[in-house]
Amino acid sequence: MxxxxxKPLKSDALRWKLEQWIKPxxxxxxxxxxxxxxxxxxSARPLNGEHVTVNQDRHLAVDxxxxxxxxxxxxxxxxxxxxxxxxxxxxxxxxxxxxxxAAVSGxxxxxxxxxxxxxxxxxSNIGAVRMATLTEKLEEKGLAQEDAEALRVKLENEFARVSxxxxxxxxxxxx
Amino acid sequence: xxxxxxxxxxVSRRVLEExxxxxxxxxxxxxxxxxxxxxxxxxxxxxxxxxxxxxxx
Numbered sequence: 001m002x003x004x005x006x007k008p009l010k011s012d013a014l015r016w017k018l019e020q021w022i023k024p025x026x027x028x029x030x031x032x033x034x035x036x037x038x039x040x041x042x043s044a045r046p047l048n049g050e051h052v053t054v055n056q057d058r059h060l061a062v063d064x065x066x067x068x069x070x071x072x073x074x075x076x077x078x079x080x081x082x083x084x085x086x087x088x089x090x091x092x093x094x095x096x097x098x099x100x101x102a103a104v105s106g107x108x109x110x111x112x113x114x115x116x117x118x119x120x121x122x123x124s125n126i127g128a129v130r131m132a133t134l135t136e137k138l139e140e141k142g143l144a145q146e147d148a149e150a151l152r153v154k155l156e157n158e159f160a161r162v163s164x165x166x167x168x169x170x171x172x173x174x175x
Numbered sequence: 176x177x178x179x180x181x182x183x184x185x186v187s188r189r190v191l192e193e194x195x196x197x198x199x200x201x202x203x204x205x206x207x208x209x210x211x212x213x214x215x216x217x218x219x220x221x222x223x224x225x226x227x228x229x230x231x232x
Contacts, residue, residue: 001226009187009191011194015198018178018195018198018200018223021223022200022222022223024198024199024200025177025199025200025201026199073190073193073194073197075193075197081193084189085186088185088186088189089185089186092185092186118184121184121187122184122186122187125184125186126186
């Protein structure tokens, strides 16, 4: 390994680091509205917000400012990028929740931590802040079976709320 | 000249891919470490790889 960046990944840091190693094949960036490195206008936009802290409303299932940030990556004339990300998340999270259920039932702490870690990252990236907090607890504590089961049920309920919120954010002709 | 992304979280992977394409890079994607390793062995291996350090397999 020649170099590294730690998460949460910031687009400024990534771009600066990349350009030290490899130049783009095509010069696309600035023409598409992305600021050049070091011009000070794109500070701290999270690409992978492992620690989402900007949740104004504690009762909100999804921090919508995270979705707003992701909308910046929309390309003109392309299918709605947020809708694609929402669908990726919903499918992924549903699979991970099944794995989590199996891990808790089987009292498999290693698997529980592995899956919780994946789900934590995934939840943070889409702005599902309470899901991220719940999965973080599961990952860090690797709880006793009954505690883990209680948290897992909370997580399932929270996922239902998150799904509802996210589905409302999809921008695609229904049906 | 292209970049390999190995990342098991689909949302991160997709955002990273879109970002790099926007910046003018050519991107190939691996879903896990094993797939990434195979891509790096190829004759036309990418010039740079972005790996999620706790990506499984």
